Amino acid sequence: MKKIVLIEDDSDLFALIRYNLEKEGFAFAGSQTGKGALELCRRERPDLIILDIMLPDSDGLDICKGIRAHPELSHVPVIFLTARASETDRIVGLELGANDYIVKPFFVRELIARIKIHFRGQAPTTKILKAGELELDRTRCQVHLGGQEIALTATEFRLLEFLMSRPGVVFSREQLLDAVWGHDRAVTDRTVDVYILRLRQKIETVAGPDFIRSVRGFGYSFNSEAAPGVVA
């Protein structure tokens, strides 16, 4: 579960945001003063920080600078909240290291939506991955090939999903193990070979060869070119 820290002096707004964050299932921590803000962040290790710029006791920009300077916090996304709408204010905020900037008054749902973008990572998750005849449905955990469903095991599915999510990109066995088996894996890298084989047996027999490309000395990649009728 993602944890969010909120620094906002206005009590009403503080409560409103807190209520909505918790309703969305985020862990919450917050402060209505800027004084202990940095300590709070260090202690809580949030996944995202919402920061009001205009605080009675300190400047939100300074707090942001402090966050960026702190090695453990520097990578945490910061969303600025402010009433200042002037051009220079916005630019300064964004260039200072904020990841987003929302001008008051704003819609709470928009704030939530923007928060979720940051957790989506670089790429928004597509629900259905397509490559020619091959379709992978993330929500249903199903794979179809030309209308025909293909039965995959959980590990096979995750492996295919990961490969299809970045078609063409070559991944080492190491990377695949991290992504599919998890960081705390206790698995030989040869295991990847076996699963690649199993995927190939289930998919290539129907769809033709080379769906998964072996790159000798490097690893494997999903070959979007190989799919018949693929929208390359």
Add this chain to the structure above:
Amino acid sequence: MKKIVLIEDDSDLFALIRYNLEKEGFAFAGSQTGKGALELCRRERPDLIILDIMLPDSDGLDICKGIRAHPELSHVPVIFLTARASETDRIVGLELGANDYIVKPFFVRELIARIKIHFRGQAPTTKILKAGELELDRTRCQVHLGGQEIALTATEFRLLEFLMSRPGVVFSREQLLDAVWGHDRAVTDRTVDVYILRLRQKIETVAGPDFIRSVRGFGYSFNSEAAPGVVA
């Protein structure tokens, strides 16, 4: 250099944004209609897409859906541009897969700042090395020469990658061994000669001579001058 695609029907705004993007050093491509927008993106492979939602001939939301459904484009950040400021419009845009949402009228400098946020924290090394007809794709572990793929072994690839990463610079065999074979190598320096030869055989036969320059008494260097129409 990052490439940005802009889809915007308003001529004045189109020109304004284009001017500012190019001034900032971004590569630019764009269209003032929504019709060929997806084609354009597929062709240009941009690093970021700026998309007007209200287009005379098509809906920006549909284009965004198309982008997200396309395996090669689905990870590209999309920034929406729109005059609609209502809450639902914003939410729909953001939840549909947009990474950011800017309401007109806006400050150009803010747009630029928001674009830069998306590129922040990415690996400084370019993913594709180009020299004229020759293209080396680091993520795909592939080398193309005038559209034609060239099959290289892992060692050949790493050697070429290293040479191309610093075109014109002369490296001693010693340095090449350290960089490509690793510090704990147990390899004769003459081995480098053999790999240089193999690269030349695979590349120069198609592309003309002198891609890799021998510098007697010193070592080898990638010759960016030799490539016709080199960008280096």
Add this chain to the structure above:
DNA sequence: CAGCGGCGTAATCGAACTGTAACGTATCTC
């Protein structure tokens, strides 16, 4: 508890890659 399906390991085989030695050729030195 026996059967089943999924999971991961180990062993085998063949193809592809790797590095070295040896020889040929160009270039420099005196």
Add this chain to the structure above:
DNA sequence: GAGATACGTTACAGTTCGATTACGCCGCTG
């Protein structure tokens, strides 16, 4: 121009790498 040095080229033997098969180990289900 002879000798020395550095580089180009070839051929080969050893090794590595990936595909594949077979097997034992769970955890579930009937």
